[in-house]
Amino acid sequence: MRIMGLDFGSKTVGVAVSDSLLITAQGLEIIRREKEDKLRRTLARIEELILEYEVEEIVLGLPKNMNATEGVRVELTEEFREKLERRTGLPVVMWDERLTTVAADKAMxxxxxxxxxRKDYVDKIAAALILQGYLDRRSHGQTEKED
Structure with a gap:
């Protein structure tokens, strides 16, 4: 079993996957989209990766504002989550992604x-950070949605 982490953006989706022991997250790739409202190819590529890596769960970054409010990006991400669940049949856990892009940039x-x-790597690294945060919390017995 593996878990996939996704950093959903307006033009890209960063993808990461866990190791089979669910200890570490590795960035895989960045899926680029030509238009924000076109998701068919993006979902198809995610499905290919799910099969290739035998993924059984997805962690999707939740882009809350720094003051914990939810804006338009959260709404779009929730819609993407629903499409992912319908298309893949896998559970999708929402995970607070605040500061992951900043941390990814700092690491680079x-x-x-x-x-x-840096723009060639930031989304993939952010996806790995989102997933690693979830894996760390999960290993401590806390898998509830992060607030």
Whole structure:
């Protein structure tokens, strides 16, 4: 069994997957979309990865505002969650993603990745951070939706 982590954005979806022991998260890829309202290819690619990695659960980043309010992005992410559940039949857990992009950017700076190359990795790293947070919480017996 593996768990998939997703960072859903307006133009990209960062994808990460856990190891089979559910201890670590690894960034896999970034799925790029031409239009925000076009999800067919994105969902098809996610399905391919689910089969390839034998995924049984999905963790989807919940983009709350820093003050914990929910804006338009949360609504779009909830709609994406519903489509994912219908299409894959897998449970989708929403996970607070505040500051994951900032943490991903900081990690790339520390790794010496040039500014112009960071956009090529940030969503994949953010997905891995979302998933790793969930895995860490899960290993401590707390799998409820993060507030």
């Amino acid at each position: 700076i520390e790794a010496g990745i040039r500014r112009e190359r």
